[in-house]
Amino acid sequence: MLAQTTDVRALEAPRREINYINYEDKTMFSKFATAAVAATLSLAASAAMPGADDYSFEPVNPEMKKGDDVTLAVRLTNKQTGKPVSDAVIFKTRADMAPDGMAEMESPVTPLPSKEPGVYVFKTDLPMAGRYQVTLSAKVQGESETVTGKVIVKATK
Numbered sequence: 001m002l003a004q005t006t007d008v009r010a011l012e013a014p015r016r017e018i019n020y021i022n023y024e025d026k027t028m029f030s031k032f033a034t035a036a037v038a039a040t041l042s043l044a045a046s047a048a049m050p051g052a053d054d055y056s057f058e059p060v061n062p063e064m065k066k067g068d069d070v071t072l073a074v075r076l077t078n079k080q081t082g083k084p085v086s087d088a089v090i091f092k093t094r095a096d097m098a099p100d101g102m103a104e105m106e107s108p109v110t111p112l113p114s115k116e117p118g119v120y121v122f123k124t125d126l127p128m129a130g131r132y133q134v135t136l137s138a139k140v141q142g143e144s145e146t147v148t149g150k151v152i153v154k155a156t157k
Contacts, residue, residue, distance in 0.1 A: 054079050057136055057149035060119060066126045066155040071112065073121045074136065074151055084118020085140055088147070092137035095124045099131035099152055109134070126155035 060073035072095075076085040093109040096102070105128075112121040126132055134151045 052145035055147045086117040088138040094135045098133045
């Protein structure tokens with residue numbers, strides 16, 4: 001009978017190559033991971049929080065007859081949601097004819113009560129036909145920055 005020969009190398013467990021990561025590689029990876037997490041959190045926070053640029057004023061009626069004590073209504077909306085913004089505090093207003101090159105033609109602006117959410121109503125004088133610019137500054141609840149906007153309306157004869 002023939003003796004069987006066994007190759008001892010075949011019985012040995014396969015050798016695994018061990019990848020050694022030195023200390024510098026670990027700290028570099030740690031710094032990169034920390035920077036990536038910080039950047040992600042920063043972007044998420046800035047996208048979630050509205051800023052003053054996320055709001056806009058628009059005239060409810062962009063054209064009206066000239067005259068004294070004209071009622072002017074302006075809607076404040078959140079651009080991200082498209083919803084009207086209620087309970088904003090309008091603290092500064094100005095109406096002038098700047099679009100027609102007559103910024104010195106300023107009219108007084110007086111707030112009036114509004115019945116519609118997000119609509120702010122004012123009384124002003126539009127003594128002559130032309131374009132008027134209404135500048136508004138408001139504080140919106142939950143917003144640290146002042147929301148400022150300009151609305152152009154046209155007075156007709």
